Amino acid sequence: MKFNIALTPEHRLDAGIAIAGCRAGECGVLDLGLRDAAAGVASEIRRLASLAGKRGEWGVRWDTQSLESRNADALAEALHSPAPVLVLAGLDLRGGSTARITRSLAGFRKLSGRILIEAYCLETARAAAALGCDGLLMKGHEAGGRVGPRSSFILLQELRGKIDIPYWIQGGVGLRSAPAAILAGAAGVVLREQLWLTEESPFAAREKELFARLRWERDLSPRRPKRALPFFRAVGATPASGAGGGGAGGRGLRGSAAQPSLAG
Structure with missing residues (x-):
């Protein structure tokens, strides 16, 4: 399971970058941000699924914010069919109830055949792996959103040989650091802001x-x-x-x- 991930801007509901990533043979992920699963979200997910092509895989990112209200049932309202890849963010991997998170993950399993969980340090990576997820999105402090104190390449050094499931690195990734990250053990890299200047970007x-x-x-x-x-x-x-x-x-x-x- 090796591919790179093209992640759309969290604050713009537009699947253009994700569609281009899929057609390039990688994994295109539509970030739903903090939106509810409203009609606009469902239509954009359908657009991604219909235009992704067969070379790559598509997926969605869902931020649970550690809230019961943002459970699998809430996401299911927007998904017309299971997503090949589901990226889960906002899980309380340090202080949360393991039993509650496990039950929540079981619900999300019905919505996707492959679940990746965001983590930002070795401790949260181990906690996520113990839950039985399929992979990790490791966020260095160069990335946006919830991050820890470590840079991407420090994380890669800490994870090497200690995590048995695939993991992708996000933050500080460029033309030279992307292949270096893969050589250091990552299954691939996550590109978000690096793609904001592309033709497929939703920005003016x-x-x-x-x-x-x-x-x-x-x-x-x-x-x-x-x-x-x-x-x-x-x-x-x-x-x-x-x-x-x-x-x-x-x-x-x-x-x-x-x-x-x-x-x-």
């Missing part, structure tokens, strides 16, 4: 122009000695006085989900 030309000018950095300001916050700065901008970056003068976009390989 003006948005793409802005994305192309952004440079990923980390704020190591002494004001936050225990945290290094990722942000973007427009190329050529100057950081605000006394800040590690991202102040008003630097036009930083704190909390952006974008990754460094986008700005190249």
Whole structure:
């Protein structure tokens, strides 16, 4: 089970990137974000399934947010048929009830033949593997959303030889680091923001122009000695006085989900 994953933007319900990924022979995943399984979601899933072709596989990403209300029944409202791949996010792999998560996973099993769970450290990876999932999406701190303190390549070093199921790496993936990640043991890589400038991207030309000018950095300001916050700065901008970056003068976009390989 080796392929790369093309993941759509969480905040745009558009399967274009996922469809292109499938037709390229990889796995295209439609991120449903925090949406409910409304009619618009169902129609976009049908679009992905009908246009994916036969070279690759399609799937959806569902964020449970550790809420009972976002269980398998909620997702089933949008799925007209089982999804070949289901990426589950938001599971409480550290403090949650193992029995409750196991019951929840059994429900999701009815909706997909292959379940991948997002994790962000060795501890959560082991917990997810113990639940009997088919694979892991390991998120380095370069990725957006829920992440841990480790970078993607530190995670790869920690996981090697300790996890028996396939895992994909997300965060900080570029032309050179993608093959390196696979050589380090990953089954493939996850591409999201790296694809925002493509023809299949749902963003307008003006948005793409802005994305192309952004440079990923980390704020190591002494004001936050225990945290290094990722942000973007427009190329050529100057950081605000006394800040590690991202102040008003630097036009930083704190909390952006974008990754460094986008700005190249």
